[in-house]
Amino acid sequence: xxxxxxxxxxxxxxxxxxxxxxxxxxxxxxxxxxxxxxxxxxxxxxxxxxxxxxxxxxxxxxxxxxxxxxxxxxxxxxxxxxxxxxxxxxxxxxxxxxxxxxxxxxxxxxxxxxxxxxxxxxxxxxxxxxxxxxxxxxxxxxxxxxxxxxxxxxxxxxxxxxxxxxxxxxxxxxxxxxxxxxxxxxxxxxxxxxxxxxxxxxxxxxxxxxxxxxxxxxxxxxxxxxxxxxxxxxxxxxxxxxxxxxxxxxxxxxxxxxxxxxxxxxxxxxxxxxxxxxxxxxxxxxxxxxxxxxxxxxxxxxxxxxxxxxxxxxxxxxxxxxxxxxxxxxxxxxxxxxxxxxxxxxxxxxxxxxxxxxxxxxxxxxxxxxxxxxxxxxxxxxxxxxxxxxxxxxxxx
Amino acid sequence: xxxxxxxxxxxxxxxxxxxxxxxxxxxxxxxxxxxxxxxxxxxxxxxxxxxxxxxxxxxxxxxxxxxxxxxxxxxxxxxxxxxxxxxxxxxxxxxxxxxxxxxxxxxxxxxxxxxxxxxxxxxxxxxxxxxxxxxxxxxxxxxxxxxxxxxxxxxxxxxxxxxxxxxxxxxxxxxxxxxxxxxxxxxxxxxxxxxxxxxxxxxxxxxxxxxxxxxxxxxxxxxxxxxxxxxxxxxxxxxxxxxxxxxxxxxxxxxxxxxxxxxxxxxxxxxxxxx
Numbered sequence: 001x002x003x004x005x006x007x008x009x010x011x012x013x014x015x016x017x018x019x020x021x022x023x024x025x026x027x028x029x030x031x032x033x034x035x036x037x038x039x040x041x042x043x044x045x046x047x048x049x050x051x052x053x054x055x056x057x058x059x060x061x062x063x064x065x066x067x068x069x070x071x072x073x074x075x076x077x078x079x080x081x082x083x084x085x086x087x088x089x090x091x092x093x094x095x096x097x098x099x100x101x102x103x104x105x106x107x108x109x110x111x112x113x114x115x116x117x118x119x120x121x122x123x124x125x126x127x128x129x130x131x132x133x134x135x136x137x138x139x140x141x142x143x144x145x146x147x148x149x150x151x152x153x154x155x156x157x158x159x160x161x162x163x164x165x166x167x168x169x170x171x172x173x174x175x176x177x178x179x180x181x182x183x184x185x186x187x188x189x190x191x192x193x194x195x196x197x198x199x200x201x202x203x204x205x206x207x208x209x210x211x212x213x214x215x216x217x218x219x220x221x222x223x224x225x226x227x228x229x230x231x232x233x234x235x236x237x238x239x240x241x242x243x244x245x246x247x248x249x250x251x252x253x254x255x256x257x258x259x260x261x262x263x264x265x266x267x268x269x270x271x272x273x274x275x276x277x278x279x280x281x282x283x284x285x286x287x288x289x290x291x292x293x294x295x296x297x298x299x300x301x302x303x304x305x306x307x308x309x310x311x312x313x314x315x316x317x318x319x320x321x322x323x324x325x326x327x328x329x330x331x332x333x334x335x336x337x338x339x340x341x342x343x344x345x346x347x348x349x350x351x352x353x354x355x356x357x358x359x360x361x362x363x364x365x366x367x368x369x370x371x372x373x374x375x376x377x378x379x380x381x382x383x384x385x386x387x388x389x390x391x392x393x394x395x396x397x
Numbered sequence: 398x399x400x401x402x403x404x405x406x407x408x409x410x411x412x413x414x415x416x417x418x419x420x421x422x423x424x425x426x427x428x429x430x431x432x433x434x435x436x437x438x439x440x441x442x443x444x445x446x447x448x449x450x451x452x453x454x455x456x457x458x459x460x461x462x463x464x465x466x467x468x469x470x471x472x473x474x475x476x477x478x479x480x481x482x483x484x485x486x487x488x489x490x491x492x493x494x495x496x497x498x499x500x501x502x503x504x505x506x507x508x509x510x511x512x513x514x515x516x517x518x519x520x521x522x523x524x525x526x527x528x529x530x531x532x533x534x535x536x537x538x539x540x541x542x543x544x545x546x547x548x549x550x551x552x553x554x555x556x557x558x559x560x561x562x563x564x565x566x567x568x569x570x571x572x573x574x575x576x577x578x579x580x581x582x583x584x585x586x587x588x589x590x591x592x593x594x595x596x597x598x599x600x601x602x603x604x605x606x607x608x609x610x611x612x613x614x615x616x617x618x619x620x621x622x623x624x625x626x627x628x629x630x631x632x633x634x635x636x637x638x639x640x641x642x643x644x645x646x647x648x649x650x651x652x653x654x655x656x657x658x659x660x661x662x663x664x665x666x667x668x669x670x671x672x
Binding site for chain 2: 010013014216219220224226227394
């Protein structure tokens with residue numbers, strides 16, 4: 001154990017003096033994550049605002065023929081009545097973006113309504129990407145107006161206006177807030193952690209195995225009393241620490257990013273704060289540690305097999321995509337932490353992280369993920385030690 | 398003492414390596430060492446001489462427990478390299494010509510690291526390190542990063558690293574390769590000093606001048622097989638050629654020619670290489 005500790009100490013010192021490793025491990029997550037957070041939250045805030053109240057400019061032509069419609073439009077928070085529009089000019093005004101929609105009331109509308117007949121109104125709008133939202137809201141206004149007239153007719157007959165409402169439906173969203181948050185952030189944040197865990201571990205893994213082979217320092221180390229397992233284990237824990245540290249720095253980057261974002265809608269701020277409660281971060285860390293161990297074993301095995309730093313780099317860079325791919329499946333709707341998914345490497349990490357952030361993770365599921373990752377981590381360490389013992393690998397040139 | 402007894406080493410070749418060997422080569426493996434036996438006595442300098450690719454490095458790596466022999470046994474100070482690898486490495490100092498050192502460490506840190514790996518307590522390790530640094534005049538750059546040091550400075554650090562655990566057996570693999578005359582001379586002096594202290598010194602080279610300067614005992618290795626084994630004096634006395642170089646070529650030609658696979662044998666005199 002003492003020998004592993006000695007090797008660990010030296011390799012850590014050596015690694016922390018490597019600018020490339022340091023920048024990948026600390027600088028990149030600490031700079032890149034806040035930048036991404038600022039951009040994403042700003043964009044999300046913009047979307048929230050634009051989805052909430054895109055103002056629709058509406059013209060009501062012949063408004064005298066339909067009493068109350070113009071007032072109804074005027075009363076809408078998200079509509080602005082545009083006066084002075086002639087019937088013939090409606091299509092051109094919409095196409096030229098002067099107005100968004102128009103109601104054209106037929107001259108005999110009022111007269112027909114008075115006769116208990118059906119009055120006619122034409123609704124103009126332009127089909128574009130927002131057509132569904134515009135049309136839906138115009139229809140809502142029209143439904144309200146229709147109901148207003150109907151109630152008046154019933155009242156004229158001495159009947160209760162409520163009798164037209166056969167079914168009263170009140171919509172209530174019962175989804176807990178943390179579940180919604182989990183869906184929003186849980187899908188994105190695990191990628192930060194997984195990717196930075198991988199990137200943080202990659203350069204030390206390459207440097208400590210392939211790099212050392214290339215620089216011929218491995219030979220002198222092999223002639224020391226340290227066993228191959230001790231050498232592999234000392235290096236392994238340094239790579240684990242770098243991967244784990246990098247992921248933690250990316251979490252720190254998230255805090256920094258949220259701190260830097262100005263004018264964030266309050267509901268978004270609350271959501272992000274809740275997603276990064278300390279207990280959740282602690283649980284994330286407990287997932288990230290065995291993940292970093294898996295990465296370390298895997299990377300060191302490939303790295304010691306490579307002939308050179310460059311070859312190791314060319315193996316490990318594309319491997320990042322293959323490794324992260326299963327985590328993408330965790331994003332799909334309906335994928336939850338079940339005994340089956342909890343045993344599937346990477347997928348289990350992304351789902352577990354998603355549920356931790358959402359605050360919906362169940363202890364049994366989490367335990368299964370830990371057991372699965374722990375076993376994989378031990379296997380990866382043994383694989384790494386096995387490759388360090390093989391002559392044809394360690395002296396492969 | 399090093400006893401190499403009937404050691405053979407076979408390397409399996411990958412498809413790429415077989416391709417690189419050329420069309421004439423039809424096998425799937427290569428015999429780097431073929432039934433090699435020799436003994437290095439304490440208080441003597443043993444020289445393993447041979448052209449590039451003769452199997453010198455493979456032999457030294459087997460002695461240093463980095464490789465396992467396919468056949469045969471090696472003992473170092475009575476310790477079996479297969480079964481007592483760690484104990485062997487505790488009594489062995491190994492140095493290569495590449496002076497491979499960790500660039501991001503300082504000489505102080507590097508030497509302490511190897512001392513700790515050899516189980517030397519820190520206080521004692523520092524005492525030994527300081528003594529070596531005084532002797533080799535390393536103190537002026539002991540806290541500078543190794544990447545900033547010249548080849549000669551690095552060589553001094555490498556020597557300290559090799560000797561910090563006071564090994565009884567020293568193995569130098571082409572230790573003077575790439576060094577200037579001054580640095581090479583300091584290595585030669587060190588070998589003599591270690592021999593005079595009663596330690597076992599084994600070095601490999603392809604330079605005839607080093608053999609003349611240093612060797613008490615000599616083994617000539619060619620294409621994995623020993624062509625000569627004995628004292629240097631006996632070799633010199635029995636020389637049929639006028640020079641050592643010519644005699645070396647004669648010896649290896651006697652056992653099957655200078656080339657086995659079409660490569661010319663390269664010998665060197667001094668620092669100049671002659672084909």
